[in-house]
Amino acid sequence: MSLLAAAGRFQGRLVLTHRDYLIDLVRTPLLAAVFLLLIRHNDRPDLLANGLLAPVLMGVWSMAMLISGEVVDNDRWLGTLELQIAAPADFARVVLSRVWVTTVISLLTVLEVAAVAVLGFGTVPHVPHPGVFAMALLATAVATAGTATLMAALFVATRTARTFQNSLSYPVLLLGGVFAPLDRLPEWTHPVGRLIYLSWSSDLLRDALTPAPVTSVAWRTSTILGLGLLTGALGRLLLGRVVRLVRENGTVGLR
Amino acid sequence: MTDGTNGRPGDTRPGDGEPAVETTGLRREYRTRRGPAVVALDDVSVTVERGEVHGLLGPNGAGKSTLMKILSTVLLPTAGSGRVLGHDLATEHRRIRPLLGIVFGGERGLYPRLTARQNMRYWAALYGLTGREGAVRSDALLDELGLAERADDRVETFSVGMRQRLHLARGIVGDPRVLLLDEPTNGLDPLAARQLRELIRRLAGEGRTVLLATHDLAEAEALCDRVTMINHGRVVAAEAPKTLARLVTHQERVRVRAEEPLLALVRALPGVLGVEPDDDGTALVTVEDKESVGRVLAFVVERGVTEVRTELPGLEEVYLRLVHRDETRSVVNR
Amino acid sequence: MSRTAYASATGRRSRVLGWAARAGAADYGTVFTWKTWLLGWFVRMLAQVLFFATIGHLLGPGQARYLLVGNAVALVTLHGVFASASTTWELQYGTLPLLVASPTSPTLVLVGRSLFWLPDGVACGLGALLILGPTAGLHPTAVSLALIPALLVLVAVTSYCLGLFLGSLVLTAVDLRNVVSNAAFTVMLIVCGPEVPSGAVGPVLARLGQVLPLTHGLLAVREVLAGRADAHTAALAGWETLIGACWLAAALAVLGLRARRSRRDGAALFLD
Numbered sequence: 094m095s096l097l098a099a100a101g102r103f104q105g106r107l108v109l110t111h112r113d114y115l116i117d118l119v120r121t122p123l124l125a126a127v128f129l130l131l132i133r134h135n136d137r138p139d140l141l142a143n144g145l146l147a148p149v150l151m152g153v154w155s156m157a158m159l160i161s162g163e164v165v166d167n168d169r170w171l172g173t174l175e176l177q178i179a180a181p182a183d184f185a186r187v188v189l190s191r192v193w194v195t196t197v198i199s200l201l202t203v204l205e206v207a208a209v210a211v212l213g214f215g216t217v218p219h220v221p222h223p224g225v226f227a228m229a230l231l232a233t234a235v236a237t238a239g240t241a242t243l244m245a246a247l248f249v250a251t252r253t254a255r256t257f258q259n260s261l262s263y264p265v266l267l268l269g270g271v272f273a274p275l276d277r278l279p280e281w282t283h284p285v286g287r288l289i290y291l292s293w294s295s296d297l298l299r300d301a302l303t304p305a306p307v308t309s310v311a312w313r314t315s316t317i318l319g320l321g322l323l324t325g326a327l328g329r330l331l332l333g334r335v336v337r338l339v340r341e342n343g344t345v346g347l348r
Numbered sequence: 349m350t351d352g353t354n355g356r357p358g359d360t361r362p363g364d365g366e367p368a369v370e371t372t373g374l375r376r377e378y379r380t381r382r383g384p385a386v387v388a389l390d391d392v393s394v395t396v397e398r399g400e401v402h403g404l405l406g407p408n409g410a411g412k413s414t415l416m417k418i419l420s421t422v423l424l425p426t427a428g429s430g431r432v433l434g435h436d437l438a439t440e441h442r443r444i445r446p447l448l449g450i451v452f453g454g455e456r457g458l459y460p461r462l463t464a465r466q467n468m469r470y471w472a473a474l475y476g477l478t479g480r481e482g483a484v485r486s487d488a489l490l491d492e493l494g495l496a497e498r499a500d501d502r503v504e505t506f507s508v509g510m511r512q513r514l515h516l517a518r519g520i521v522g523d524p525r526v527l528l529l530d531e532p533t534n535g536l537d538p539l540a541a542r543q544l545r546e547l548i549r550r551l552a553g554e555g556r557t558v559l560l561a562t563h564d565l566a567e568a569e570a571l572c573d574r575v576t577m578i579n580h581g582r583v584v585a586a587e588a589p590k591t592l593a594r595l596v597t598h599q600e601r602v603r604v605r606a607e608e609p610l611l612a613l614v615r616a617l618p619g620v621l622g623v624e625p626d627d628d629g630t631a632l633v634t635v636e637d638k639e640s641v642g643r644v645l646a647f648v649v650e651r652g653v654t655e656v657r658t659e660l661p662g663l664e665e666v667y668l669r670l671v672h673r674d675e676t677r678s679v680v681n682r
Numbered sequence: 683m684s685r686t687a688y689a690s691a692t693g694r695r696s697r698v699l700g701w702a703a704r705a706g707a708a709d710y711g712t713v714f715t716w717k718t719w720l721l722g723w724f725v726r727m728l729a730q731v732l733f734f735a736t737i738g739h740l741l742g743p744g745q746a747r748y749l750l751v752g753n754a755v756a757l758v759t760l761h762g763v764f765a766s767a768s769t770t771w772e773l774q775y776g777t778l779p780l781l782v783a784s785p786t787s788p789t790l791v792l793v794g795r796s797l798f799w800l801p802d803g804v805a806c807g808l809g810a811l812l813i814l815g816p817t818a819g820l821h822p823t824a825v826s827l828a829l830i831p832a833l834l835v836l837v838a839v840t841s842y843c844l845g846l847f848l849g850s851l852v853l854t855a856v857d858l859r860n861v862v863s864n865a866a867f868t869v870m871l872i873v874c875g876p877e878v879p880s881g882a883v884g885p886v887l888a889r890l891g892q893v894l895p896l897t898h899g900l901l902a903v904r905e906v907l908a909g910r911a912d913a914h915t916a917a918l919a920g921w922e923t924l925i926g927a928c929w930l931a932a933a934l935a936v937l938g939l940r941a942r943r944s945r946r947d948g949a950a951l952f953l954d
Contacts, residue, residue: 116861123868127877128737134878135741143740256713260722263729273736378948417948420783424946446785456776461708470705473697474784474791478690482697522785 114159114195121152121202125209128272133214142302145206145218147272150233150295152202154269155262157237160195161188161245162258188332189325192241196234203230218302225310226301229294232314236290236321243328250335270295290320366434368526368557369396369419373428376414376581388414390581391428396559396574401552403572404561411581412561416530419559420450432526446476449524449556451515451532460504464495464514467503468521475522482521489517493547509540516547526557533567545571577670584670600641602633604648605655617643630655698786702794706768710798719802727757727806731814734877738818747818752876754810755903756867758834759874759896761803762841763867765796765849774856782941789937793846800838807834820907829906829915833899836919840895840926846933853940875900895929898922 128144210216220226244261247254268275268282269291275283286292293316300307374392377385389411396402404412417423419432421441430437432444458467465486472482490499493513503511512532519527529548533541548571552558562568568575576586606614611631615623619640625631635641645656714723734753738746772778772795781788808831815822822830848866852858871877873891880888880897891897902918905911 116864119861119865120868123865123872127868127871130872130878130882131737131741134882135745137741140740256718257722260726263726263733267729267733267736272733273740277736277740376948417779420779422779422782422945423948442785445783448783450780450783452776452780457780459705459708459775459777461712462705466701466704466708470701471784473694473701474781474786476694476785478693479697 114156116159117152117156117199118201118205120155121148122205122209124148124151125206126213129210129214129216141216141218142299143272145210145302146295146298148206149202150269150271150291150298151266152205153196153199153233153237154265154271154291156195156199157192157241158244158258158261161192161241162248188245189238189242189329192238192245196238196241199237200230200234220302221304222301222307225307226298228310228314229297229301229317232317232321233290233294233298236294236317236324239321239323239325239328240290243324243331246328246331246335250331265289265291268292274299288320290317290324293317293320366431367395368398368400369394369402369430369432369559371395371415371419371428371430371437374415374418374425374430375427376411376418376423377426388581389418389425392578392581392583393428394576394583394586396557398557399552399555400573401548401558401560401571403568403575404559404578405563405565405568405575406578406584407563410563410578412563412578413530414581415578416528416559416561420448420528421445446522447525449519449522449527450530451519451528452530458503458511458514458518461502463500463502464490464506465499467514468517471518472521477522485521485523486517489521493517507540508535509537509543512536512540512544513547516544516551520551520556524556526559527551529558529560531562532560533562533564541567579670600635600638601659602635602641602644603630603657603659604633604644604653605630606648606653607631610648610651610653614644614647617647619643632659694786695790698790699794699797702791703797706795707798709768710802723802724806724809728810728814731757731810732817735814735818747820749877750814750818750820751811751904751907752900754807754814755834755837755900756871756874756876756896757810758803758807758837759841759870760867761799761806762838762843762895763845763848763863763870765799765842765845768796768799768849782945787938788941789934792849792937793933796842796845796849799845800835800842803838803841804831804834807837822907823909825911826906826909829911830903833903833906833919836922836926837896837899837903840899840922840929843926843929843933844895847929847936850933850936850940853937870894870896873897893925893928895922895926898925 125145125148128147132138132140132144207218210218244254244258248258268278268286269289270276270278270286271291274296275286275292278286293313297307297310297313297317371392371394374389374394375387376389377387379385392411392415394402394404394415404415406412414423418425418430418437421437421444424438433447435441435443435447437444459470462470468486468490469479469482472486473479477485487496487499490496493516495510495513495517498506498510503514506514512535516529516532519529532548533544536544545567548558548560552571558571560568560571574586574588577584604614607625607629611623611625614620614631614633617640619636621634621636623631623633633644635644641658648656731750731753735746735750738749741749772781772792778788781791811820811830812822844866845863848862849859852862870891873880873883873887874894874896875891876896880891883891898918899922902915902922905915905918
């Protein structure tokens with residue numbers, strides 16, 4: 094637990110002092126303005142839930158990718174990655190705690206988006222199912238952390254993965270249905286899209302923001318959690334393999 | 349190298365006869381966010397004659413780099429003035445820049461993703477050479493500095509020594525009349541450093557003025573006609589390495605190949621201040637004055653010693669003494 | 683200045699610009715191979731346009747096309763504004779003091795340094811219009827095929843000028859570069875018309891949009907795609923050019939100012 098706290102403090106300080114990491118906290122309110130403008134201009138108040146959720150999910154996802162990629166990358170660059178891996182503390186846990194803290198910080202975007210809605214558009218977001226909303230948000234955070242762990246593992250393991258880090262934004266957001274639900278995309282995209290936890294998260298969170306009763310909450314929440322834990326476990330496995338390879342070969346990278 | 353490929357307008361040799369570099373009372377302060385300004389240079393007056401290899405010697409943080417930056421026109425002095433080849437540093441930097449070549453030590457200052465040849469042609473363009481002139485000159489310099497074989501490899505694959513040679517080639521691509529070298533052998537292994545020094549000597553032989561900032565005494569001694577020592581931003585001394593030695597000590601030294609008990613007898617001679625045996629079988633005899641030198645010489649030659657010579661203290665000793673003297677003085681002044 | 687001297691100065695400038703562009707392209711070449719570019723970067727860019735186009739489908743008739751065109755052209759701007767990030771690369775190589783001490787202005791190098799973003803941006807924008815256009819019922823005519831690339835190049839250049847200006851502001855704040863370029867781009871999404879017409883954002887923001895790149899160029903693209911290319915379109919392109927020139931002038935002024943100031947106060951800029 095103390096390790097978790099230490100890594101968390103470290104990551105928290107890093108995010109708050111290194112201004113590059115604030116990128117999503119700066120961009121999210123602006124994106125919220127984009128979506129709310131679209132809704133207002135087209136006079137579609139029924140899409141308000143979509144417009145409010147999209148910037149939050151985009152911010153959470155983007156921040157998790159940035160941290161899992163950039164931090165590992167910067168660490169490699171500074172030569173501290175080897176040191177961290179060689180440190181006696183379980184490397185996977187260090188990575189996980191750093192990802193966790195970032196995910197928690199990224200939930201600040203919820204407040205930001207709400208502020209933009211209220212101050213910029215005079216719309217007070219209404220949450221008809223607060224319990225479902227909170228639970229879905231929590232499950233989303235868990236799944237984000239899990240996925241970020243897998244990504245961090247991939248980034249540590251291969252340098253090529255880092256090249257594609259940028260590409261994981263809009264394709265994933267599109268298939269994750271963060272604004273337009275996955276159901277609106279062609280049928281053939283659904284199998285891939287349903288593997289992305291965001292598609293479940295965005296559906297459930299949207300439902301929590303609309304007055305109609307939410308169905309099969311438990312099943313949908315556990316799907317989000319399940320996907321998150323699965324990716325997290327995969328990430329841990331991969332990290333373990335990387336650490337073993339480092340001890341055997343003395344260098345990072347599976348390539 | 350002196351093929352004069354580029355006839356730049358700055359080449360009209362203004363102020364002929366003026367020293368290559370001359371500064372008067374240069375002072376440079378850096379403002380800090382809090383607290384008082386930091387004085388990096390204080391009343392620095394340096395004169396470098398044309399064609400001279402001049403050393404700027406001092407420990408790290410003495411102000412050498414600040415002086416180099418002012419001379420390379422990227423930094424203005426807070427007070428005082430300076431001229432390079434007769435042009436004022438503060439107001440005529442546009443005239444000075446084509447006449448200067450600059451080489452900083454360390455790994456930075458090249459484009460790692462470009463090849464050596466591309467780097468050279470890039471800087472040739474910056475120094476106003478036409479495409480063809482740049483190509484010819486780059487090839488000639490790469491060849492001269494022994495980089496021709498690796499000319500088309502990316503600089504990121506180069507060793508530190510090769511990079512440093514490329515830095516030097518880059519520095520002279522504009523055929524500068526004055527070359528500013530800031531710790532050029534920094535980070536080089538002894539062999540690479542020696543090769544680089546030979547190159548510098550060769551460049552100096554082509555009639556360029558070289559100003560070499562270094563904290564390496566052997567380097568200064570090996571390369572420089574004259575040396576200016578700075579410490580704490582002030583000039584401590586400026587002389588030829590040999591004259592500098594006289595500055596710190598009026599004592600005379602005689603090195604003799606002799607052993608005990610003869611050395612004990614020498615020690616007893618009048619005017620002898622000390623006798624220090626060295627590992628190589630010689631001993632250094634320090635004496636009061638010229639008369640005593642004669643006395644010691646006559647004494648040992650009479651006793652069959654054939655290897656005798658007078659010598660001056662090395663730059664290292666001078667350096668340590670001068671810097672130490674300077675340090676004690678600044679402590680006293682405080 | 684005599685004519686030959688002028689010609690040689692121009693030749694020298696273009697040589698420096700060319701070499702600086704090459705140095706930038708070499709850096710870019712280590713980030714992408716054509717394969718990773720196509721499968722990674724290009725696909726991501728298409729997904730961005732598709733993301734907004736699907737929102738358009740949801741919003742109502744005609745919106746998919748409006749958002750598709752707007753966001754495809756915005757991709758071009760995105761690349762131009764990214765220049766502010768790569769301008770700081772120069773700092774990492776420690777070449778700035780040497781550039782300043784050279785007889786040629788470092789500004790010229792900084793201008794050439796990030797030019798490689800422009801063909802990339804035009805390729806992404808054009809690719810998005812051609813590949814994704816049909817999904818929103820957009821079938822380009824011969825006239826539009828001839829005019830659109832030219833307009834995209836124009837938008838790329840004007841956005842690049844803004845990018846240079848932003849880059850000149852964050853030249854020494856390496857850790858702010860991505861924040862600034864991303865924030866600027868997202869603001870442009872709001873005020874320059876890719877998502878909603880500038881009339882929908884209120885008079886103050888609309889006025890901001892009027893002085894930014896992209897706004898007029900995008901309107902010109904929309905006119906061409908609607909088959910209404912006429913004198914008004916040419917006037918829009920003229921405005922876009924003028925605005926780009928103003929931002930370039932501002933960028934050059936800031937860079938010159940910073941170079942002069944750093945010489946005086948020894949700011950970290952060139953003394954790293």
